[in-house]
Amino acid sequence: AQSVTQLGSHVSVSEGALVLLRCNYSSSVPPYLFWYVQYPNQGLQLLLKYTSAATLVKGINGFEAEFKKSETSFHLTKPSAHMSDAAEYFCAVSVFNGNKLVFGAGTILRVKS
Amino acid sequence: GAGVSQSPSNKVTEKGKDVELRCDPISGHTALYWYRQSLGQGLEFLIYFQGNSAPDKSGLPSDRFSAERTGGSVSTLTIQRTQQEDSAVYLCASSVRDRGPYEQYFGPGTRLTVT
Numbered sequence: 001a002q003s004v005t006q007l008g009s010h011v012s013v014s015e016g017a018l019v020l021l022r023c024n025y026s027s028s029v030p031p032y033l034f035w036y037v038q039y040p041n042q043g044l045q046l047l048l049k050y051t052s053a054a055t056l057v058k059g060i061n062g063f064e065a066e067f068k069k070s071e072t073s074f075h076l077t078k079p080s081a082h083m084s085d086a087a088e089y090f091c092a093v094s095v096f097n098g099n100k101l102v103f104g105a106g107t108i109l110r111v112k113s
Numbered sequence: 114g115a116g117v118s119q120s121p122s123n124k125v126t127e128k129g130k131d132v133e134l135r136c137d138p139i140s141g142h143t144a145l146y147w148y149r150q151s152l153g154q155g156l157e158f159l160i161y162f163q164g165n166s167a168p169d170k171s172g173l174p175s176d177r178f179s180a181e182r183t184g185g186s187v188s189t190l191t192i193q194r195t196q197q198e199d200s201a202v203y204l205c206a207s208s209v210r211d212r213g214p215y216e217q218y219f220g221p222g223t224r225l226t227v228t
Contacts (some may be wrong), residue, residue, distance in 0.1 A: 017171045034216060038220075042221060043117075043203065043204060043220050043221045044219040045219070046217075049214065051214030052214075057191060071155060086182065092156075098161060098163070098167070098169055099208065099211045099212065099213075099215065100158045101146075101148070101156075101206075102158070102159065103155060103156035105155050106156070
């Protein structure tokens, strides 16, 4: 069965610093992988997705993620954090049959000025 | 275009009462999903519909939970005899279909509080 592990329930960075949010997945078949962001009291917004077309995926708001099969990882990065990036981030894997999403526990990103 | 909408945005109910939560998916999306987000359990899948096929109910936590989708569009999630552990944010999402690399678009959620 598919599963997702996000290392670090809370990450704190300074404004302008590199953002790195870690995600490792478990899947018996090539997965579809997603990163979603959730701002307070809002629904989930897609940041980016991996669908096997390219291992380096660029998303919205300057975020990108690299699919590494050998490491079963799909870490999310942004070169320079902005205050508006403060939110909760979820990594998810899509179950092959039906595309149900299995989510990681989430990582709350705090950006310090 | 219009996104996924959910109503009500907030619902407070007494323990033992029934509640209905509504989801309007994006027009033309054939797949519709319900998830629950709670402090203890994180984000978890509940049920999904694809076209006219039988729904996948494998995530429903108990037989007090049910859902239907009328006319391939609007969906209603019903919780009977609510319990305090049902308190959570219920999220609805829709997708072009349930196969292939199609992302799910989420609604703003319904926050359910059972007192």
